[in-house]
Amino acid sequence: MTGTAIAFLLLAIIVLWGGLALAIVYYRRSGAAGGQPVRDREGNVSIPHDT
Amino acid sequence: MAQATKRENWSGQTGFLLAAIGSAVGLGNIWRFPGVAYENGGGAFLIPYLVALLTAGIPILFLDYALGHRYQGSAPTVFRRLFKGGEVLGWFQVAISFVIMCYYGVILAWAASFTIFSITEAWGDDPTAFFLGDYLQLADEPGLSLDVVGGLLLPLLLVWLAVLFVMVLGVQNGVEKANKFFLPLLVILFAILVVRALFLDGAMEGLNALFTPDFGQLTNTDVWLAAYSQIFFSLSIAFGIMITYSSYLKRKSDLTTTGLVAGFANSSFEILTGIGVFATLGFMAASSGVGVNEVEGITGPILSFVTFPQIISMMPGGPIFGVLFFGSLVLAGFTSMISISQVVVAAVQEKFPIGRAAASALIVGVCGTISILLFATTTGLYTLDTVDKYINEIGIISSAILMTLIVAWGLRKLPTLRAHLNRVSAFQVGMWWHWLIAVVVPAMLLFMLGSTGYSLLIDGYEGYPTWYLNLLGWGAVGFAIVFAVVFTLMPGRHDRAALDEAFDPDDLTDEDELEEVR
Numbered sequence: 001m002t003g004t005a006i007a008f009l010l011l012a013i014i015v016l017w018g019g020l021a022l023a024i025v026y027y028r029r030s031g032a033a034g035g036q037p038v039r040d041r042e043g044n045v046s047i048p049h050d051t
Numbered sequence: 052m053a054q055a056t057k058r059e060n061w062s063g064q065t066g067f068l069l070a071a072i073g074s075a076v077g078l079g080n081i082w083r084f085p086g087v088a089y090e091n092g093g094g095a096f097l098i099p100y101l102v103a104l105l106t107a108g109i110p111i112l113f114l115d116y117a118l119g120h121r122y123q124g125s126a127p128t129v130f131r132r133l134f135k136g137g138e139v140l141g142w143f144q145v146a147i148s149f150v151i152m153c154y155y156g157v158i159l160a161w162a163a164s165f166t167i168f169s170i171t172e173a174w175g176d177d178p179t180a181f182f183l184g185d186y187l188q189l190a191d192e193p194g195l196s197l198d199v200v201g202g203l204l205l206p207l208l209l210v211w212l213a214v215l216f217v218m219v220l221g222v223q224n225g226v227e228k229a230n231k232f233f234l235p236l237l238v239i240l241f242a243i244l245v246v247r248a249l250f251l252d253g254a255m256e257g258l259n260a261l262f263t264p265d266f267g268q269l270t271n272t273d274v275w276l277a278a279y280s281q282i283f284f285s286l287s288i289a290f291g292i293m294i295t296y297s298s299y300l301k302r303k304s305d306l307t308t309t310g311l312v313a314g315f316a317n318s319s320f321e322i323l324t325g326i327g328v329f330a331t332l333g334f335m336a337a338s339s340g341v342g343v344n345e346v347e348g349i350t351g352p353i354l355s356f357v358t359f360p361q362i363i364s365m366m367p368g369g370p371i372f373g374v375l376f377f378g379s380l381v382l383a384g385f386t387s388m389i390s391i392s393q394v395v396v397a398a399v400q401e402k403f404p405i406g407r408a409a410a411s412a413l414i415v416g417v418c419g420t421i422s423i424l425l426f427a428t429t430t431g432l433y434t435l436d437t438v439d440k441y442i443n444e445i446g447i448i449s450s451a452i453l454m455t456l457i458v459a460w461g462l463r464k465l466p467t468l469r470a471h472l473n474r475v476s477a478f479q480v481g482m483w484w485h486w487l488i489a490v491v492v493p494a495m496l497l498f499m500l501g502s503t504g505y506s507l508l509i510d511g512y513e514g515y516p517t518w519y520l521n522l523l524g525w526g527a528v529g530f531a532i533v534f535a536v537v538f539t540l541m542p543g544r545h546d547r548a549a550l551d552e553a554f555d556p557d558d559l560t561d562e563d564e565l566e567e568v569r
Contacts, residue, residue, distance in 0.1 A: 030477030034065065
């Protein structure tokens with residue numbers, strides 16, 4: 001494989017699978033996957049938004 | 052008011068998420084994306100593809116989720132509650148699902164048959180002659196034959212029985228459990244296939260062909276059109292599926308975060324299929340002593356049922372590879388098939404005083420009969436190809452244009468829907484969503500519709516006779532319109548008006564016992 005092709009393969013993996021990983025983290029932190037959203041010591045939800 | 056059966060729900064949000072991904076990940080991910088990406092700039096295609104995902108795919112997914120979740124019903128119920136006369140748009144979406152359901156079952160039957168054929172490499176030395184001749188007994192010319200191909204009946208019957216079984220079990224016990232089992236299994240099977248493909252001779256040449264960017268293509272409007280089409284057709288949006296699925300979510304459910312996961316999961320799987328398919332095509336090219344650019348049949352049914360069998364015959368351990376590939380096709384197709392079926396079953400069940408089992412049996416019976424008479428005959432492949440082209444590229448696109456224009460400009464409901472999304476979701480949607488749904492998406496879709504419609508009117512399709520395209524292509528779209536009008540006008544359950552009047556879309560109380568209907 002050429003360097004350019006490898007770069008674009010990595011780009012695809014990083015952007016799309018990275019996007020998926022980020023979305024899953026967001027999904028879990030929001031409490032959507034079950035349980036409560038992650039809160040700080042004061043009980044606030046900083047990221048993501050508290051619903 | 053009479054207390055009716057409680058409306059069905061997903062057991063939790065993850066059940067909905069898996070079902071939404073299962074619906075989006077279908078045959079198009081495996082046999083369409085790799086070829087489209089290769090033919091439209093290779094690595095450079097990723098740029099328009101990502102732009103299309105972020106500016107059209109995910110925004111429309113959010114719109115579908117917001118409509119279904121806020122107005123709690125199948126597409127006709129949602130649009131009826133949204134505006135007077137809206138039911139016809141909902142039934143148009145149901146009609147599209149009904150048509151797709153009829154031929155999708157046939158493709159699943161082919162994939163199921165080829166899973167078995169893989170074990171013995173039943174296609175022998177000539178997969179083309181086997182698929183088109185021995186298996187489909189394809190006529191020389193497009194037409195309307197009633198000569199049913201006997202070999203297709205048993206797999207088709209099994210497919211429809213499996214669909215019926217899942218539909219009868221309902222949302223939680225049928226659709227959700229099927230997705231919870233089949234989707235992880237699909238990912239495992241396909242991951243094994245990709246790993247195997249990467250170790251084949253010539254695999255790197257295949258990936259080289261797929262990912263080497265041709266930046267010159269980025270100025271080609273057809274490439275951008277291809278990217279928007281791929282995203283649009285791949286995500287199962289704008290024909291009732293996501294509206295119906297999101298209506299089964301509990302009132303306090305995160306919509307946008309779930310949409311982001313579903314959108315990116317679908318695209319991630321497409322990249323995986325691109326790697327698997329092109330690594331395999333690279334092996335074929337190397338074994339045949341030609342370049343990857345000289346390999347033919349890299350998209351659609353020909354990729355799956357002609358090119359892949361050729362490759363399977365060439366490689367060591369081919370039967371195992373074949374079972375993995377065709378098994379993946381069956382699983383990907385089946386999870387999409389049940390989502391399409393759910394659109395029709397839910398709509399019929401909500402309109403008429405009929406139970407789930409009876410509605411499922413009726414719809415599967417009618418669709419099964421149509422699938423045999425139209426698509427399991429010696430002219431079935433021509434019919435399927437034509438109906439698929441027109442119902443997707445004219446029917447679904449028209450449905451999406453109507454939906455976005457009516458919601459954004461006719462009813463000016465985007466602020467209400469955005470407030471609804473933000474009220475229940477962790478990921479907050481800004482004004483950018485308004486602009487995308489009101490301007491960018493309709494503009495892109497109108498361009499797609501104009502371009503495809505003009506091409507179909509002037510050039511026809513695949514050289515098929517004009518009468519044939521008019522009857523089965525435009526006829527399929529016409530059928531969807533007539534179906535929508537007839538089902539809208541048909542008298543339904545007597546309690547619908549009262550239920551609609553009592554329904555408060557702003558009420559997010561999770562009082563399941565009060566959510567009557569059905």
